[in-house]
Amino acid sequence: MNDTVFTHTQDQLKELARSVLAFAQEQGATDAAVEISEGSGLSVSVRRGKIETIEQNKDKGIGVTVYAGQRRGNASTSDFSETSLRATVEAAWNIARFTAEDEAAGLPDADQLELNPRDLRLCYPWQISTEEAVELAQRCENAAFEVDRRITNSEGASVYVQQSHFVAANTRGFIGGYPFSRHTMSIAPIAGKGNKMQRDDWYTSARDPKRLAKPEAVGRYAAERALARLNARKLDTRTCPVLFEAPLAAGLVGAFVQAVSGGALYRKSTFLLDTLGKQVFPSHIQVMEDPHVIGEVGSSPFDEEGVRTVRRKVIDSGVLQGYFLGSYSARKLGMKTTGNAGGAHNLSFTSDDTRLADDFEGMLRKMGTGLLVTELMGQGVNYVTGDYSRGASGYWVENGVIQYPVEEITIAGNMREMFQQIVGVGNDVLSRGSKSTGSILIEKMVVAGN
Numbered sequence: 294m295n296d297t298v299f300t301h302t303q304d305q306l307k308e309l310a311r312s313v314l315a316f317a318q319e320q321g322a323t324d325a326a327v328e329i330s331e332g333s334g335l336s337v338s339v340r341r342g343k344i345e346t347i348e349q350n351k352d353k354g355i356g357v358t359v360y361a362g363q364r365r366g367n368a369s370t371s372d373f374s375e376t377s378l379r380a381t382v383e384a385a386w387n388i389a390r391f392t393a394e395d396e397a398a399g400l401p402d403a404d405q406l407e408l409n410p411r412d413l414r415l416c417y418p419w420q421i422s423t424e425e426a427v428e429l430a431q432r433c434e435n436a437a438f439e440v441d442r443r444i445t446n447s448e449g450a451s452v453y454v455q456q457s458h459f460v461a462a463n464t465r466g467f468i469g470g471y472p473f474s475r476h477t478m479s480i481a482p483i484a485g486k487g488n489k490m491q492r493d494d495w496y497t498s499a500r501d502p503k504r505l506a507k508p509e510a511v512g513r514y515a516a517e518r519a520l521a522r523l524n525a526r527k528l529d530t531r532t533c534p535v536l537f538e539a540p541l542a543a544g545l546v547g548a549f550v551q552a553v554s555g556g557a558l559y560r561k562s563t564f565l566l567d568t569l570g571k572q573v574f575p576s577h578i579q580v581m582e583d584p585h586v587i588g589e590v591g592s593s594p595f596d597e598e599g600v601r602t603v604r605r606k607v608i609d610s611g612v613l614q615g616y617f618l619g620s621y622s623a624r625k626l627g628m629k630t631t632g633n634a635g636g637a638h639n640l641s642f643t644s645d646d647t648r649l650a651d652d653f654e655g656m657l658r659k660m661g662t663g664l665l666v667t668e669l670m671g672q673g674v675n676y677v678t679g680d681y682s683r684g685a686s687g688y689w690v691e692n693g694v695i696q697y698p699v700e701e702i703t704i705a706g707n708m709r710e711m712f713q714q715i716v717g718v719g720n721d722v723l724s725r726g727s728k729s730t731g732s733i734l735i736e737k738m739v740v741a742g743n
Contacts, residue, residue: 298333298420298456299331299456299472300331301331301353303470303471306329306331306459306460307460307470309329309355309378310327310460310462311462312375313378313381313462314327314462314463316378316379316382317357317386320382320386322359322389323360323361324359324399324463325382325463325464326358326461326463326464327356327357327358328459328460328461328597330353330457330460331352331459332455332457333349333352333455333456334349334350334455334456334457335347335349335350335426335452337427337451337452338449338452339427339430339434339450340447340449340450341434341447342431342434344427347423350455352371353371353373354369355370355371355378356368356369357369357381357382357385359385361389363395363396364390364393364395365395366384366385366389366392367385368381368382368384368385368388369381397622397625399620400463400464400465400620401599401600403465405600405629406595406599407467407600407601407602408466410469410594411594412471413471413587413588413589413593413594415473415592416458416472416473417474417501417503418456418474419454419476419502421454421502427452429452429478430450430451430478430508431450432512433478433480433508433509433512434450434482434512436508436510436512437480437512437516440512440516440517441484441516441520443485443520444483444520445485445490447482448481448492448494450478451477451478451479451480452476452478453475453476453477453479454476454502455474455475458470461595461597461599462599463599469599474500475498475500476498476499476502477496477497478497478506478508479494480495480511480512480515481493481494481515482494483519484519484520484522484523485523491520491522491523491525493515493518493519493521493522493668495511495515495518496511497511499590500589501588521698522686525686525699526689526699527699527702527743528699528702528743529742531740531742532737532738533662533663534660534663534664534716534735535664535665535666535704535735535737535738536663536665536690536732536733536734538687538732539719539730539731541667541668541669542718543724543726543729545711545730545733546580546640546642546730548674548676549565550617550636550640551676552564552679552708553565553617555616555617555618555619555623555625555633557676558616558622558626559625559626563676563677564708564709565613565679569614570612570613571612572611573608573613573712574712574713575611575713575714575715575716576610577611577644577646578608578611578642578643578645579606579609579643579644580607580640580641580643581604581606581640582604582606582607582638582640583638583641584602584603584604584632584638585604586639589639591639591640593638595632596619596630596632596634597619597634597635598619600620601632603631605631615631617631617633619634638727640727641729641730642718642729642730643730644715644717644718646717647717647718647720647731648720651717651731652719653719653732655719656717656719657695658693659693659716661690662690662692664685664687664688664702664704665690666685666686667686667687667688668687669683669685670683671683674708679708679710681706681708682703682704683703683704684702685702685703686698686699686700687699699742701742702741702742703741703742705738705739706735706739714737715734716734717733718731718732718733718734719731
């Protein structure tokens, strides 16, 4: 990694971290943790070929947590001077001294910390000029307009470049950090005119800019998606199979993660309460977490608390093998942290029944007659009961072939039942954030329309 894109080196951030911990111990803190970060980026957007926005960011910050026994205080600053660091530590200490005790508060146990973090190669700085970024966005948008004259407008195309690095440390011996990057190109074209207009969007995102799709490919695909939605119809209310397109299927996986994460569990606000060791999905479903994949978005050698991350099976033959816990939620539950403070790492959602023929078209054939969902609207998920009701649009499918686009419908079910009714996962695998899955076919849901 080339540190020249940053003002400070990793070693300099580590020195600052050690100083903050020393200041905390001088105040009388029984324990302390600190995170120091620095980053820079560029964001440009164009619309109809003209520049709409150019934003450059450069930021840095220090967050410190100090403990007075079971009492905790937090404070932060963007000033790296010694005077400011001392004042920030003092502010956190004063909060800790006068706050209520919390039996679950405290740093992770020392034996859980990652003291020798591996290099997962997560940073690929993109030394791109503003002019070059604008040109990429324009190429993306132009490609969309060139697909068909029915592409009449655009919400714009954007290029986003970001590289950052951080160091985290605590008084139990942990100190570690690394640089990372994330770059994205996106577009949202509009097809049709008047009240018949339809929009869709697409994006490509990666840590390494060399792994981004070509701007022309992104623009063309987004345009084709928008065009396919023209002349959408409504449906009568019915019960039928529903196929979630891969980008939306990742949202179902995200709902599962949220339902078996520490905060929801100890608050008893989840429909998957007390399901450890129980059948949550059909026996053909497997979910693997692998935090150590080189260069992936969800990779990390340790979590936000410095706890080492581990490769594990979260779902084995449909049975839940482990929750997603940080140290605080683990103590609340009388369990041990799973190294998931900050979230899950590189989840892959797969089915033992997936075959080579189960690409996107193959999944349509497997569904036969039913609804393909390509867009969801609203936040109609009750994580306490599992009730699911979302506005949707997509396509009606008969005999494995798309018949026509549909809009202004609602799909409804209960997530606990939906998970049990997964009958297939496609090999049209797409990664969205830290989750990777193909399209997901659910045996039946209520589709509410006219």
